[in-house]
Amino acid sequence: MSLQVDDLRVHYHTMRGSVRALDGASFRIDDGEIMGLAGESGCGKTTLGKSLIRFDSRMRHVGGKVQLDGRELPIGDDKAMRKHRFKDVSLIPQYAMSAMNPTRKIGRMVRELLESRGESFEEIRPELERRVELVGLSTDVLERYPIELSGGMKQRMVLVLSTLLDPSLLIGDEVTSALDVSSQKAVARALVEFRDRGFVRSMIVVTHDISVLYQIADTIMVMYAGHLAEKASTDTIIEQPLHPYTKMLIGALPEVGVRYEERQLEGIPGRPPSLLDPPTGCRFRDRCPLAHDKCIETPPFVEVAPNHQVACWAVIG
Numbered sequence: 001m002s003l004q005v006d007d008l009r010v011h012y013h014t015m016r017g018s019v020r021a022l023d024g025a026s027f028r029i030d031d032g033e034i035m036g037l038a039g040e041s042g043c044g045k046t047t048l049g050k051s052l053i054r055f056d057s058r059m060r061h062v063g064g065k066v067q068l069d070g071r072e073l074p075i076g077d078d079k080a081m082r083k084h085r086f087k088d089v090s091l092i093p094q095y096a097m098s099a100m101n102p103t104r105k106i107g108r109m110v111r112e113l114l115e116s117r118g119e120s121f122e123e124i125r126p127e128l129e130r131r132v133e134l135v136g137l138s139t140d141v142l143e144r145y146p147i148e149l150s151g152g153m154k155q156r157m158v159l160v161l162s163t164l165l166d167p168s169l170l171i172g173d174e175v176t177s178a179l180d181v182s183s184q185k186a187v188a189r190a191l192v193e194f195r196d197r198g199f200v201r202s203m204i205v206v207t208h209d210i211s212v213l214y215q216i217a218d219t220i221m222v223m224y225a226g227h228l229a230e231k232a233s234t235d236t237i238i239e240q241p242l243h244p245y246t247k248m249l250i251g252a253l254p255e256v257g258v259r260y261e262e263r264q265l266e267g268i269p270g271r272p273p274s275l276l277d278p279p280t281g282c283r284f285r286d287r288c289p290l291a292h293d294k295c296i297e298t299p300p301f302v303e304v305a306p307n308h309q310v311a312c313w314a315v316i317g
């Protein structure tokens with residue numbers, strides 16, 4: 001098993017109080033697994049991804065633990081995490097391609113990054129060039145400035161860079177967003193290829209866009225308002241989702257073959273609760289057509305079939 005997360009709680013401290021962005025997440029990712037992380041904006045996807053690599057100044061590790069390849073990751077300890085970043089766990093943050101330093105040629109940027117980690121650029125260069133070509137770029141890109149590359153080229157370069165030291169886990173946050181469809185496909189293909197070649201053991205791909213996950217993810221985990229709702233194989237999530245919220249989310253995607261009778265769920269009124277003061281129990285209950293008395297208690301995330309977990313009282317009984 002690659003990643004094991006137990007009861008992870010991450011909150012943001014703000015002037016108005018604690019934002020309970022991730023409130024008790026437990027799941028695992030197997031070796032070789034590409035897990036898509038889906039859910040509406042603000043449900044905590046980025047918080048989960050970031051918490052596995054770097055806390056920002058407002059984030060607090062309130063509880064829970066994370067193990068990668070059987071060893072605990074000191075996620076709340078910025079200094080202790082330093083030796084794991086890039087080598088064991090790597091992140092492609094949202095808007096990574098726009099964050100590339102415009103004043104540095106790409107090759108120089110890679111050199112600086114490697115040297116800051118105590119690695120030799122010259123030793124790694126042949127492998128770097130091989131991977132640059134593998135993602136369909138010419139090695140000339142190393143002599144170019146980021147501004148000279150298209151969005152899709154930059155994103156493939158960011159993928160090469162973030163996986164150069166063969167991390168065990170790669171977290172990609174909206175890596176295909178803001179790209180045209182053919183660039184999206186090229187980046188998605190590169191992600192799968194990198195996993196297949198063992199450049200990275202497992203991946204979390206964070207996106208709003210379930211159709212991207214349909215192409216590349218082995219499993220999909222759905223979040224709702226800081227809680228996990230459901231995790232299963234991609235086919236199961238698309239074709240036989242159990243959680244009412246997953247059904248609603250998938251109902252917005254008729255093109256991936258979802259049954260029409262479920263599309264009515266798209267129209268569920270209401271909005272997710274504020275995470276500053278979330279209700280007790282199931283956070284979806286105010287919008288849920290199946291809500292009943294029991295839902296004032298928080299449903300556990302239970303394995304209802306092999307590799308299929310759901311947190312819903314109407315499903316688990």
Ligand SMILES: Nc1ncnc2c1ncn2[C@@H]1O[C@H](COP(=O)(O)OP(=O)(O)OP(=O)(O)O)[C@@H](O)[C@H]1O
Nearest residue numbers: 012014019021040041042043044045046047058275
């Ligand atoms: N730095 C921060 N300070 C305070 N609250 C934050 C901060 N970052 C995120 N949040 C809050 O935490 C919750 C989860 O946000 P997060 O960005 O993890 O969601 P998300 O699902 O990734 O959303 P999106 O898809 O829009 O990126 C939201 O309520 C958000 O407002």
